[in-house]
Amino acid sequence: MSEPTGVPPRAEASLTTGGVARRLGVSPTTVRSWERRYGIGPAERESGHHRRWSPADVAVLEAMCRLTARGVPPGEAARLARGAAPPVPEPEEPGGRTAPGGSNALPVGQVRPECRGLARAAVRLDTAEVSLILRRATDGLGAVTAWTEVMIPALRAAGRKWAAEGERYVEVEHLLSWHVSTALRRVADRPGQAPQGPPVLLAGMPGEQHTLPLEAVAAGLAELGLPYRMFGPAVPAEALLEAVRRTGPAAVMIWSQSRPTADRVLARRTAETAWGGRGARSRPVVLTAGPGWTGTPTGPGLLRPRDLAGALDRIGRLLTD
Incomplete structure (x- = not known):
């Protein structure tokens, strides 16, 4: 069956800068700043029209978000996101705040980098990144530290956000809770001989x-x-x-x-x-x-x-x- 005339193919669907910002959980200002400073922008532009981000453009932005959330300086993250050659590290922004912020971000305060990355990935509904951060946290820090210093601050920030914004962020809190539970159960249910003694x-x-x-x-x-x-x-x-x-x-x-x-x-x-x-x-x-x-x-x-x-x-x- 042929495509209806005048309807663009699904693969070519595009987003405005505001739409991209909402999807990734960052502010439009951050997206425009990355485009201006690091060349992370739409591959094609039409004169006299708003910039439109294709799926390929959005994928580069998603990679940028993941890398900055892990503490990679923005310039280096941009080169990696575009698939450039191995970059030369450049200084982080003042205070080490290299990852995106803005009104869509979860305010976690002064926390471990893993927690900031977890909160940002959760706002983007980036399940793969949320799972990766939680797995690395539990394996590297242990369950107690991961729970206390990574999971709890992110969960509390998500709860405060949706309480203040209505139901807008409930999906973020639910997604984060499910993945936290999965990460904890992975530790709790490790295979092996069951410990003996009164439980x-x-x-x-x-x-x-x-x-x-x-x-x-x-x-x-x-x-x-x-x-x-x-x-x-x-x-x-x-x-x-x-x-x-x-x-x-x-x-x-x-x-x-x-x-x-x-x-x-x-x-x-x-x-x-x-x-x-x-x-x-x-x-x-x-x-x-x-x-x-x-x-x-x-x-x-x-x-x-x-x-x-x-x-x-x-x-x-x-x-x-």
């Missing part, structure tokens, strides 16, 4: 849907070679208590993101749930984790870790003593 149970409180922090704990425990069981979000109270009786854990971490899901009665019941034969009965230590738990927990067997590193240290001592 740590990880569970979201009834009604609690947030599980990324628990997945970070699971990844940290896996790196330490410590056994755990992950039950995920919104675990019903009786199911949690039955899991304690069935597995005989040394510790139970129950996560609450907000105060309405922080059930102190259930926390005490969990700490009081015993297992084992007569004369050798034991009870778990319960770690109430997350911002939903305010103040200091009351009752025997209850602990309140302040951060991931502190929680892993407590758990490690419980399992090795």
Whole structure:
């Protein structure tokens, strides 16, 4: 079937500078600056018309974004993006801020370069780059540092952005959360012989849907070679208590993101749930984790870790003593 007359082929679809900026999550000013300073611009131009960016032009810009997000100076990144010969490095811009900014960027503040790159890739919805950055972060920094210094600041920035902009950035936060979860599970589920001994149970409180922090704990425990069981979000109270009786854990971490899901009665019941034969009965230590738990927990067997590193240290001592 022939193409309708007057309709350009799909492969030739093009974008304006504003459209390209929105797609890549940078400001139009940044795109124009790159075009003016480094020659990263449309290959073809029509006199008297707005510049139009072809798919090939956009691909060069995407490569430019990836390279600058990794800390490559803009001039060098431009040469690499165009497929030029090996470049001569040039100085970075003042303050080391070489990557694109503008109103579309996620404001992450003073963070590691990996976090800035992750935030920018997420805004571009660049799944390949998001995955690469997260994989390198977990492999090179370890799960704890990657979570604390790379993942959390980017996730918080995405949350603040869509809260301020309405639903405009929800897709960015969802994409980023999914890839963070994938990266953490890759660490937590590494193949090999399962660690022996009483496990740590990880569970979201009834009604609690947030599980990324628990997945970070699971990844940290896996790196330490410590056994755990992950039950995920919104675990019903009786199911949690039955899991304690069935597995005989040394510790139970129950996560609450907000105060309405922080059930102190259930926390005490969990700490009081015993297992084992007569004369050798034991009870778990319960770690109430997350911002939903305010103040200091009351009752025997209850602990309140302040951060991931502190929680892993407590758990490690419980399992090795």
